[in-house]
Every structure is written in C-alpha cells, then in structure tokens.
Amino acid sequence: MGSLVKFRRPLVFFTHWLVLSLSDNRISGLIPPELGNCSDLEVLELRSNSLTGHMPADLSHLSNLNVLDLGINNLTGELPEEVSKCSLLKSLLVDANHLSGSIPDSLSNLSNLTVLDLSSNNLSGEIPANLTGISGLVYFNISSNNLDGEIPVLLGSRFNDPSAFANNQDLCGKPLGRKCENITDKNRRKRLIMLIVIVASGASLLALCCCFYIFSLLRWRKKLKEGAAAEKKHSPARASSRTSGGRGSTDNGGPKLVMFNNKITLAETAEATRQFDEENVLSRTRYGLVFKACYNDGTVLSIRRLPDGSLDENIFRKEAEFLGKVKHRNLTVLRGYYAGSPDLRLLVFDYMPNGNLATLLQEASHQDGHVLNWPMRHLIALGIARGLSFLHTSNMVHGDLKPQNVLFDADFEAHLSDFGLDRLTVPTPAEASSSTTSVGTLGYVSPEAVLTGETTKESDVYSFGIVLLELLTGKRPLMFTQDEDIVKWVKKQLQKGQITELLEPGLLELDPESSEWEEFLLGVKVGLLCTAPDPLDRPTMSDIVFMLEGCRVGPDIPSSADPTSQPSPA
Structure with a gap:
C-alpha cells in the first residue's frame, strides 16, 4: 500500500453525497470541518484509519446523518455536545480512540439512537442517568474507560451484560456485581495502602543494597579473577552468536521462519516489510496488522503480525501447522509462520492484490455499479459459499464472515480470510470494539450467537445470507434500524412487488x-433462507452451493490460486 493519505480541502465535491465510507484505509490528519457542509450526508464511516485531532463541532450541521462511525482512530479531546444536534442519528461509534472528558448529558436528545459505543477511550466522570431515556437503544458499550460512580439502575437493568461496563476501575453497581462504596473512604484507603507499600518497598530495597555492598567488598578480589577467566571462556560463544544471522535464522536451535513450500528467512521478511513499517500496512483487524512484503526476487506475500500474547509456543506451532493444512481455492492459504517470542508471532499468506469485497462494493456504488455486473456478483457469491462450505466440511466455523474478510486475487476470485485465527491468539479486554462483538461483527452476526456468545455453522450461514443480500442490493446492514433491518426491507419489497427497488444500480x-x-431472484431467495430466525430452518452451506450452482451463468473465472488446492465439496 502507498503512503498515508490525508484529507484535502476544499471538499466541495462531497456536498451532495448521501454516503461517505472510507473505513479501513490509511487516512491521516484532521477531520475536515468542511464535512459539516455536506447537508445531505446520511452515512459517514471513517473507521480504522489514522485520524488525529478533535471531532469537529461542525458535524452537528449534518441534520440528515444516520450513521457516524469514527472508531479505531487517534482522535483526542472531548466528545462534543454539538453531536446531539444530529437528531436523526441512529448509530454513534467512536470506540478505540483517545477521547477524554465526561459523557455529555445532551446525548439523551438523540431519541432515534440504536447503537452507542464509547468503549476503549479515556472518558471520565459518571454515566449520565438520562441515557435511559433513549428508548430505541439496543447496543450500548462504555467499557475500558475511566468512568466512576454508580451505574444508573435502569441502564444497568436494561443492558445486563458486564462486558458493556467492564474495565472501569471505579464504576460500580449492577450488572458489574461490584458494591458501591463511599468514594472518599475508598480513595483514603487507597492512599494509605500505597503509602505502606512505598515505605515497605523502600526499606526492603535499602536493606538489600546494604547486604549487596558488604558482600561485594568481601568477594571483590576473587570476582576479578573469576571474571577474567569467564571472559576468555565465553568469548567464542558470543562471537558465534554475532555471526549466526538474523533473529529467526539461527543454527543453534533458535526460532526460525517456517515455510511450507519455499525458503524465506525472517531477515528477508523484515527487509521485505521495511522492518514492519507503517507504510506497508494493508489492513488492521482484531487479529493484528497485515503487511505487504515485497521480496528481492519479486515474490509478494501478506504477513500478519499477531497481537502480543502469552500463547504457549508449542501450542502455537501445533495450531499453525494444522491451519497450514486447510487448503481450498476460495480460502486464503497459510504458507508459513514464525513462532518466536510472544511479541513477534507471524503468519504468512498469499498476497491478494485486488482488495476486499467491502471496498469493491463501495467503488461499485460510486461508479453506478458498472464494475460489478450480475455474472461477477454471482461468481463472488459462489466463491464465498464454496470456501465456507469447505470449512464446515472440515468441522471448522468461520465466526466473523463479513465483506472485509472476503479478499480477491489477481483474477478477482473470492478468498475467505480471518478463519481459525482465534486459536492462535489470546483474547484481550480491549479486543471488543463498537461494531465488533466477541462472536462476530454487528449487522452480520446471527441473533442466537449474540445471545449465547457462541458461533456455529448455522450462525455462519446467517452471516453468509446477510453478505449475499448486501452483494445483491448494495445495502449495508448498518444503514437500517432495529425496526427494519436488511432482511425485513428485502421481504417488504418482495411483498409490495417492487423488485426493482432491490437492484443495485449496476443491475438495473x-x-x-x-x-x-x-x-437474481433466486439469489435473493437464498439470502432469505439463510437468515431464517430459527437456525434449524437454515440450509447447509453445501445445499447453498448446490442452489447457487444451479443458477450458473457461465464458466468459472480461472483462478491464480495454488493449483494444488482442493476443490469445493458439492
């Protein structure tokens, strides 16, 4: 990927846009206040970028705004009270930033709000009690902040999930199960305990220094002689260590970059990513950063650097070896791994030069759909279905199927990514984000998975159905409210006989x-079958492959993937 992209001014060409979605890019700099001039804007998505500075108060001029997603950036300052003037706002997501100050009381004026996520910031103070007055709120998360005081009783009863309030040290009340105490007494006890710990530590350190000083005086002459002898004895080993090569290429049993099919060293990989430079980042996910690696021989690979964790090295190797055996033409195949220290765990995949489905759909909508005609959309849906069917046949569950996890090779053939990675990482408290739950992504995760906290093959089928409906209609799930999600909207158009309303501009x-x-109609019906409320009423992925193959419009596009990959089970 190229260098960082900054917003440029003036932004007059945005004035009449209804949707501005630039998520998962490498945009840096400040959010231009001129965005407030886009009076027709309904969706503003800038998630997963490198934006800095404050949230512009000018965004309050967006009177038609329904979705505001600024999550996973580097925004600072306070959450402006002016945002409450966006009276039509339904989703407000500013998680994983560096916002400070208190939660504005004025947020209660957003009567249409259904999603509110302020998690993973530096917000302080008490939770406004009037937030309970937002009757349509269905998703609420303020975890990982510096909030204190008692959780409003009605709010705690309504969102009876401790994870929504977790990692706020001085927060108490239901559902945290932490009794509220007098804050003054609590702080006094903390100061007293800290003073005792400091005094005890100082005394212990002083005694230890005295003992060490006396011991050093008694052994000084002897240590000089032993030190000289040890220097002669160990100097060859140190010289050998200096000439043994890189951190991952050692001849003394140290960690190595394990490649299944070719020979690439860790030193070459570090050089190919420019020492894992920020400019080479392709994407940021819950499973770490993905880098583009360009080797001297012309080979291009994707290197995923997993987040720091404490997973045992032997277990990591075993799971990586297992994942490397999962091969299919519609899956991203693991080509190698590095199992060094917990702060440097790498996975090597084929490089997918044509981005992901979310970006492709966004580009298609900007170009009146001419990029994605019906045959291409059909082949993409069929490729996703075949890959997911193979995973299910291998007794694996994807768990987070969404357009961002559908990548394209040089021939624009679909490849599923981010499967099986939960077995290679250790969950952290900050892992959850505003649009991502512990079992999938908001808008794509099945209702039963949200309730049980577990993903199944049936929940994968539901997620596939949502992706299929988005692929066919161009409608994103987060554009809808609780009362009318994408499934209900599609059913309504079918009942009214307004089928043309379902067509993406490129399919008109x-x-x-x-x-x-x-x-096309068969594809829509397949999507509705996949999203049946009862998991037992949903078809299996092998059945879905059979149905989609039944409406084949032409031969498969040739794949540039590994020709040894296994075919999809029918």
Whole structure:
C-alpha cells in the first residue's frame, strides 16, 4: 500500500453525497470541518484509519446523518455536545480512540439512537442517568474507560451484560456485581495502602543494597579473577552468536521462519516489510496488522503480525501447522509462520492484490455499479459459499464472515480470510470494539450467537445470507434500524412487488424477461433462507452451493490460486 493519505480541502465535491465510507484505509490528519457542509450526508464511516485531532463541532450541521462511525482512530479531546444536534442519528461509534472528558448529558436528545459505543477511550466522570431515556437503544458499550460512580439502575437493568461496563476501575453497581462504596473512604484507603507499600518497598530495597555492598567488598578480589577467566571462556560463544544471522535464522536451535513450500528467512521478511513499517500496512483487524512484503526476487506475500500474547509456543506451532493444512481455492492459504517470542508471532499468506469485497462494493456504488455486473456478483457469491462450505466440511466455523474478510486475487476470485485465527491468539479486554462483538461483527452476526456468545455453522450461514443480500442490493446492514433491518426491507419489497427497488444500480439493466433476472431472484431467495430466525430452518452451506450452482451463468473465472488446492465439496 502507498503512503498515508490525508484529507484535502476544499471538499466541495462531497456536498451532495448521501454516503461517505472510507473505513479501513490509511487516512491521516484532521477531520475536515468542511464535512459539516455536506447537508445531505446520511452515512459517514471513517473507521480504522489514522485520524488525529478533535471531532469537529461542525458535524452537528449534518441534520440528515444516520450513521457516524469514527472508531479505531487517534482522535483526542472531548466528545462534543454539538453531536446531539444530529437528531436523526441512529448509530454513534467512536470506540478505540483517545477521547477524554465526561459523557455529555445532551446525548439523551438523540431519541432515534440504536447503537452507542464509547468503549476503549479515556472518558471520565459518571454515566449520565438520562441515557435511559433513549428508548430505541439496543447496543450500548462504555467499557475500558475511566468512568466512576454508580451505574444508573435502569441502564444497568436494561443492558445486563458486564462486558458493556467492564474495565472501569471505579464504576460500580449492577450488572458489574461490584458494591458501591463511599468514594472518599475508598480513595483514603487507597492512599494509605500505597503509602505502606512505598515505605515497605523502600526499606526492603535499602536493606538489600546494604547486604549487596558488604558482600561485594568481601568477594571483590576473587570476582576479578573469576571474571577474567569467564571472559576468555565465553568469548567464542558470543562471537558465534554475532555471526549466526538474523533473529529467526539461527543454527543453534533458535526460532526460525517456517515455510511450507519455499525458503524465506525472517531477515528477508523484515527487509521485505521495511522492518514492519507503517507504510506497508494493508489492513488492521482484531487479529493484528497485515503487511505487504515485497521480496528481492519479486515474490509478494501478506504477513500478519499477531497481537502480543502469552500463547504457549508449542501450542502455537501445533495450531499453525494444522491451519497450514486447510487448503481450498476460495480460502486464503497459510504458507508459513514464525513462532518466536510472544511479541513477534507471524503468519504468512498469499498476497491478494485486488482488495476486499467491502471496498469493491463501495467503488461499485460510486461508479453506478458498472464494475460489478450480475455474472461477477454471482461468481463472488459462489466463491464465498464454496470456501465456507469447505470449512464446515472440515468441522471448522468461520465466526466473523463479513465483506472485509472476503479478499480477491489477481483474477478477482473470492478468498475467505480471518478463519481459525482465534486459536492462535489470546483474547484481550480491549479486543471488543463498537461494531465488533466477541462472536462476530454487528449487522452480520446471527441473533442466537449474540445471545449465547457462541458461533456455529448455522450462525455462519446467517452471516453468509446477510453478505449475499448486501452483494445483491448494495445495502449495508448498518444503514437500517432495529425496526427494519436488511432482511425485513428485502421481504417488504418482495411483498409490495417492487423488485426493482432491490437492484443495485449496476443491475438495473437486467431484463425482467431474461434468465439473469430469474437468477437474481433466486439469489435473493437464498439470502432469505439463510437468515431464517430459527437456525434449524437454515440450509447447509453445501445445499447453498448446490442452489447457487444451479443458477450458473457461465464458466468459472480461472483462478491464480495454488493449483494444488482442493476443490469445493458439492
């Protein structure tokens, strides 16, 4: 990926846009206050970038705004009270930033709000009690802040999930199960305990220094002689260590970069990523950063650097070896791994030069859909279904299927990514974000997975159905409210007979009398079958592959993936 991209001014060409989605890019700098001039804007998504500075108060001029997603950036300052003037706002996500100050009382004026995530910031003070007045709120997360005081009783009863309030040291009340005490007495006890610990530590350190000083005086002459002898004895070993090569390429049994098919060293990989430089970052996910690695021989690979963890090295090696055996033309195949210290765990994958499905859909909507015609959308859906079916046949569950996890090779063939990685990482408290739950991503995760906290093959089928409906209609799940999600909206259009309302602009040229029209309708029906409320009523992925293959419009696009990859089970 190229260098960091900054917002440029003036932004007059944004004025009449309804949707501005630039998530998962490498945009840096300040959020331009001129965005407040985009009076028609309904969706503003700038998640997972490198934005800095304060949230512009000018965003309050966006009177038609429904979704504001600024999560996973480097924003500072306070959450402006002016945001409460966006009366139509339904989703407010500013998680994983560096916001400080208190939560504005004025947020209670957002009567249409359904999603509110302020987690993983530096917010302080008490939780405004009037937030309970937002009747439509269905997702609420303020975890990992510096909030204190008692959780409002009605708010704690309504969101009876401790994870929504976790990692706030001085927060108490239901559902945390932490009794509220007098804050003054609590702080006094803390200061007293800290004073005792400091005095005791100082006394112990002083006694230890005295003992060490006396011992050093008694042994001084003897240590000089032993030190000289030890220097002669160990100097060859140190010289050998200096000439043994890189951190991952040692001849004395140290960690090495393990490659299944070719020979690449850790030193070469570090050089190919420019020492894991920020400019080479392709994407940021809950499983760490993904870098583009360009080797001297022309080879290009994707290197995923997993977040720091304490997973045992032997267990990590075993899981990585297992994941390396999972091969299919519609999956991103693991080509190697590095199992050194917990702060440097690497996974090596094939490089996918054509980005992900989320970006492709966004580009298609900006170009009136001409990039994605019906045959291409059908082949993408079929590729996703085949990859997921193979995982299920291998007794694996993906757990987080969404457009960002569908990557494209040089031939634009779909490859599922980010599967099986939960077995290689150790969960952290900060892992959850505003749009990501512990079992998937908001808008794509099945209702039963949210309730049980467990993902299954049936919940994967539900997520596939949502992705399929988004692929066919161009509608993103977060654009809808609790009362009308994408599934209900599609059903409503079918019941009204307004089928053309379902068509993405690039599909408007479909002839109602053509076979492609029937194939499109079949795809919509498959999506509705996958999203049945009862998991037992959903088809299996092998059944879905069979149905989608039944509406095949032409031969498969040739794949540039590994020709030894296994075919999808029918």
